[in-house]
Amino acid sequence: MTTVPEPALAHGALHGGMPYLRVGSGAPLVFLPGITAHHRQPEGSDLRAQLAQLRPLARHRQVWWINRRPGLAAPVTIAGLARDYAEALRHVRLDGPLDVVGVSTGGSIALQLAADHPALVRRLAVVSAACRLGPQGKRLQRRTCEWLRAGNPRRAAAAMLAGLGTRATTRRLLAGAGWLVGSRLLGTGDPDLLATLEAEDAFDGEPRLAAITAPALVAGGERDAFYGRDRFARTAELIPHGRLRIYPGLGHVSTHRRAVARDVLTFLDGG
Numbered sequence: 001m002t003t004v005p006e007p008a009l010a011h012g013a014l015h016g017g018m019p020y021l022r023v024g025s026g027a028p029l030v031f032l033p034g035i036t037a038h039h040r041q042p043e044g045s046d047l048r049a050q051l052a053q054l055r056p057l058a059r060h061r062q063v064w065w066i067n068r069r070p071g072l073a074a075p076v077t078i079a080g081l082a083r084d085y086a087e088a089l090r091h092v093r094l095d096g097p098l099d100v101v102g103v104s105t106g107g108s109i110a111l112q113l114a115a116d117h118p119a120l121v122r123r124l125a126v127v128s129a130a131c132r133l134g135p136q137g138k139r140l141q142r143r144t145c146e147w148l149r150a151g152n153p154r155r156a157a158a159a160m161l162a163g164l165g166t167r168a169t170t171r172r173l174l175a176g177a178g179w180l181v182g183s184r185l186l187g188t189g190d191p192d193l194l195a196t197l198e199a200e201d202a203f204d205g206e207p208r209l210a211a212i213t214a215p216a217l218v219a220g221g222e223r224d225a226f227y228g229r230d231r232f233a234r235t236a237e238l239i240p241h242g243r244l245r246i247y248p249g250l251g252h253v254s255t256h257r258r259a260v261a262r263d264v265l266t267f268l269d270g271g
Contacts, residue, residue, distance in 0.1 A: 031057070037190060217243045
């Protein structure tokens with residue numbers, strides 16, 4: 001049996017200290033991740049989790065995973081985070097405009113990036129994200145912030161992981177898993193994490209969607225608890241060249257799922 005070697009991994013920091021991972025080969029693809037416990041270079045289980053999202057894409061593309069910069073100064077907004085990405089990308093010597101994939105919170109920032117800095121984005125894929133959080137997503141993220149500020153990372157992780165479930169049973173099981181992993185999932189309340197959660201809580205990108213000139217794919221699970229099918233559909237509808245892909249029965253999906261990665265790559269390649 002022939003095994004496929006792991007793509008070579010590079011890492012470092014871009015303009016503004018934004019940590020990056022670079023993996024795979026081919027046309028460049030910029031990947032904006034979801035919420036992370038901190039904005040430092042990922043290591044250990046955190047690194048393995050991020051690479052799991054990138055591998056399906058890195059088999060066909062050179063993927064640049066770029067996180068938010070560390071040491072965010074108030075006030076933190078999604079528009080400000082998108083501006084950080086724009087400045088960092090202008091300092092990277094890549095032929096632009098670039099294909100951009102944003103997942104969850106990274107997808108919210110990617111929408112703002114495409115609206116405010118259209119010359120940087122060739123095609124946009126937004127996975128498990130929309131122009132604003134749904135009511136349940138707001139409750140889950142506010143509860144997560146409250147528990148982190150109260151010094152209870154177990155309850156914070158339980159609240160966040162419960163949102164990944166699609167039914168009452170799976171939500172309870174995932175909440176229990178969050179309680180067990182505790183600070184290994186979300187840390188103990190890093191200021192950058194809290195600021196990013198609060199920025200997304202206040203974010204409403206709907207008025208800016210018409211300014212997105214790049215073709216865009218909005219992909220999400222039918223039972224996503226953070227945004228919801230209606231938010232995905234509304235976002236795709238208001239982007240001039242928007243396209244919608246809903247995965248029946250699924251919740252808060254990521255690109256580690258084969259079908260999602262396949263659809264994203266097909267779209268970015270012009271399909």
